[in-house]
Amino acid sequence: MVKAKMWVLKKHFEGFPKESNFELREEIVPELKDGDVLVEAIYFSVDPYMRALSRMWMNEGDVQYGTQLAKVLKSKDPEFPEGCYVLAECGWRTHTVTKSKGPNGPILTQIVPEWPKDIPMSLALGSLGMPGLTALYGLEEVCKVQPGETVLVSAAAGAVGAMVGQICKIKGCKVVGSAGTDEKVAYLKELGFDQAFNYKTVPSLDEALRNASPEGYDCYFENVAGPFFTAALNNMKSGGRIAVCGGIATYNDTTPQMCPYPHHVIITRQLKIEGFMVAQWKHKDEESVKRMLQWMKEGKLKTKEVVTAGFENMTTAFMRMLKGDGIGKAIIKV
Numbered sequence: 396m397v398k399a400k401m402w403v404l405k406k407h408f409e410g411f412p413k414e415s416n417f418e419l420r421e422e423i424v425p426e427l428k429d430g431d432v433l434v435e436a437i438y439f440s441v442d443p444y445m446r447a448l449s450r451m452w453m454n455e456g457d458v459q460y461g462t463q464l465a466k467v468l469k470s471k472d473p474e475f476p477e478g479c480y481v482l483a484e485c486g487w488r489t490h491t492v493t494k495s496k497g498p499n500g501p502i503l504t505q506i507v508p509e510w511p512k513d514i515p516m517s518l519a520l521g522s523l524g525m526p527g528l529t530a531l532y533g534l535e536e537v538c539k540v541q542p543g544e545t546v547l548v549s550a551a552a553g554a555v556g557a558m559v560g561q562i563c564k565i566k567g568c569k570v571v572g573s574a575g576t577d578e579k580v581a582y583l584k585e586l587g588f589d590q591a592f593n594y595k596t597v598p599s600l601d602e603a604l605r606n607a608s609p610e611g612y613d614c615y616f617e618n619v620a621g622p623f624f625t626a627a628l629n630n631m632k633s634g635g636r637i638a639v640c641g642g643i644a645t646y647n648d649t650t651p652q653m654c655p656y657p658h659h660v661i662i663t664r665q666l667k668i669e670g671f672m673v674a675q676w677k678h679k680d681e682e683s684v685k686r687m688l689q690w691m692k693e694g695k696l697k698t699k700e701v702v703t704a705g706f707e708n709m710t711t712a713f714m715r716m717l718k719g720d721g722i723g724k725a726i727i728k729v
């Protein structure tokens with residue numbers, strides 16, 4: 396008999412998430428039928444999209460969605476034998492009986508067999524997983540960055556942003572990042588960012604962006620929205636490209652923020668602004684993860700994790716990630 400613990404969304408978020416939005420429950424998992432697999436979570440990821448897309452993707456009473464790194468404990472599916480490691484779209488639950496595919500696509504994805512023993516598997520949820528792929532595709536597929544170009548990235552010390560900066564350096568670009576503490580700014584410089592500033596303490600965002608790159612920016616990797624987006628637009632070069640990845644400064648709004656209509660600058664500088672979802676390039680994931688693993692082995696990619704111990708602390712870890720506590724990818728170790 397295997398007992399699963401799970402976090403359920405009890406009440407939809409209003410503003411910033413609270414402990415009372417969630418409830419911890421338990422259930423006995425069912426016996427396996429043909430084609431079923433029983434997975435046990437080892438690491439969980441908490442990500443901003445869990446706040447941003449909650450009302451769109453979830454009903455009250457659903458298990459909170461999300462990805463986990465898990466081990467196959469029992470299997471009636473020969474493609475996922477006992478003992479193999481998988482990324483599992485099973486949500487915030489410790490044990491799950493599932494098929495490998497669902498109506499919306501794969502639920503289980505095996506970790507690439509080439510995964511080196513000296514690289515922690517938790518990175519499959521971070522730098523070498525969804526956030527790393529987001530950085531790569533935003534730069535290669537949306538911005539189409541070229542050597543010598545100048546790239547700006549916001550939320551730069553986070554899971555996506557830190558990878559954006561380092562991939563820019565691999566590609567021979569100049570990169571400028573913004574983050575919310577001086578400690579994060581120092582970390583960005585350690586990672587090789589050419590310029591970095593604390594967006595919370597600079598007297599003027601516009602001036603900080605101009606000082607960091609007086610000639611302007613070819614590309615902006617947008618993670619935050621709000622006044623930062625307006626300041627970034629005003630500092631783009633003609634023909635600049637903006638990859639709209641996220642808008643975390645708006646996720647907890649109960650009423651929409653107002654901003655100046657930016658048409659003049661978009662038109663006169665002929666800017667391209669393109670939203671994207673990492674899943675658009677799912678068919679490239681395996682090759683892309685191998686490419687990033689190689690960069691990591693060569694010492695070109697560094698990474699930090701903020702690890703919270705204990706499944707019971709998932710909700711706290713989720714809220715701390717949204718607030719920007721700690722440097723690096725937020726991970727929960729069961």
Ligand SMILES: NC(=O)c1ccc[n+]([C@@H]2O[C@H](COP(=O)([O-])OP(=O)(O)OC[C@H]3O[C@@H](n4cnc5c(N)ncnc54)[C@H](OP(=O)(O)O)[C@@H]3O)[C@@H](O)[C@H]2O)c1
Nearest residue numbers: 443529553554555574575618640641642643644672673719
């Ligand atoms: N389009 C896609 O497919 C896709 C995929 C993954 C992620 N995303 C988006 O990418 C962005 C970064 O995600 P991540 O996983 O790398 O998260 P993260 O950066 O690791 O964590 C979120 C960070 O956002 C910053 N932040 C919080 N509130 C803010 C505010 N009001 N203004 C500015 N910054 C704020 C905090 O850093 P500071 O201390 O620096 O403020 C915090 O550390 C998010 O917007 C996310 O939704 C999109």
